[in-house]
Amino acid sequence: MPRQPDPLARPLDHLAELAGSAGHGERPALVLRERTLNHNQLRQRVAVLAGWLAQMVPEKGARVASWAAKGELTCILPLAAARAGLVHVPVNPLLKRAQAAHILADSGAKLLIGTGSRLASLEPGDLPAGCAALGEGEALAAADAAALALGPSQADPADLAAILYTSGSTGKPKGVMLSHANMWLGAVSVADYLGLAADDVTLAVLPLSFDYGQNQLLSTWYAGGCVVPLDFLFPKDVAKACAKHGVTTLAAVPPLWVQLTEIDWPEEARAPLRRLTNSGGALTVDLVRSLRGMFPQAQLFPMYGLTEAFRSTYLDPELVDSHATSMGKAIPFAEILVMDDAGNVAADNEEGELVHCGPLVAQGYWQDPVRTAERFKPAPSASTYGGIAVWSGDRVRRDADGLLYFAGRRDAMIKSAGNRISPQEIEDAAIATGLAAEAVALGVADARLGQAVHLVVRGIEDEAARAELPRLLQRELPNFMQPQHIHWRNAMPLNPNGKIDRTALQVELDKEFAQ
Structure with missing residues (x-):
């Protein structure tokens, strides 16, 4: 399918080089349980893991899966796999054996790196033919022993970089194919409209198997900031981490925001927060009021996205109090059209389907041309980008000021x-x-x-x-x-x-x- 080229797109692994070239190499980049990596060390770790991966899986474009909680491996593998010319397939650590086995078989993974307990749960036949499985500690130790550092890749930004599996309204999860350009421009876009900077600290509480979760890493590192990955058991763990690390950026989904507004937040946890971001469902008016009351100094960014196009819209924080139920307007690199049932651009306040055009549109569903054709279609003639657009299935309306409002879904998700x-x-x-x-x-x-x-x-x-x-x-x-x-x-x-x-x-x- 024809892609929309963008001159700003670069190979995804180049994210590991940016902070150093901008003079932020000694700033913290990744806070792990046992140590903190600065950006220079992050770059080195990406290079070493990439060298080992290229040796383990020499076939360009082969799929490498991860099935583990947040840690060094799951945080740097998206960049290391891209540098090695491989395609990363992150498996949600919450999934059980049967779902993981489907993803491994469907993607044709050649290597699975995961937590020992998760690997032990696999049954005979769950691994595809020719797929090796290694514990994450074993893999990192092997990479260190090999010491085969790879420099920045010269990958075509249109090349496939990741397959993220997402549930559809029918059947098994389907793999959304994301290119280097999709993920690079997503990082640039979010860092831009959130105003991320090198002194920002992002608490990564969302699963790294989701596009929203992965972008916590990529957009922060693009800006030269620091990521603190957290797998939490209780909402109070989030507040404690915010206080401990001086967190400035917190992303969550509405059910988590509800839980976070029901606990006490010490001043040292609230004070550093500069921005709160929401996706994965709409914020209610009451929840907006609670968040604004608890974190008056933080900007609130309601957002809408779909894995097939990463993210589509955000609401300017200045409009949150007056337009709390709006999805906002298109993010940078996205063009959002509202199309009526006759295939025309819908009039103001008329309900239609949200159609996302531009270079953030994914490359379709992995080895599924039928479902790809149903969702990925030529952009409407009104599009300035052209090429292929993703037809979301979501019904929205656009008011006279260009603000979008969610109306409902067309499918049974x-x-x-x-x-x-x-x-x-x-x-x-x-x-x-x-x-x-x-x-x-x-x-x-x-x-x-x-x-x-x-x-x-x-x-x-x-x-x-x-x-x-x-x-x-x-x-x-x-x-x-x-x-x-x-x-x-x-x-x-x-x-x-x-x-x-x-x-x-x-x-x-x-x-x-x-x-």
């Missing part, structure tokens, strides 16, 4: 706690237990999660056997996919075509659990 969840993946897991003849997973509005997962099941009537279903789902699905409620039915409602009437079930649950 569930968005819970900032995660995009495939209903079919939950339904398939329920049916595979043998306890459900039919299953329907739906998202129901929830004040803390955005949407809670509800599972409607027709199956056996034995109460003891029914009690097994949650336990079996707990074994097969990650925590964020677990149903909050399971509803057993003797029969499912049917529509005129004889199919399960999902709309009727949705209306029934929405009414029953109305807030």
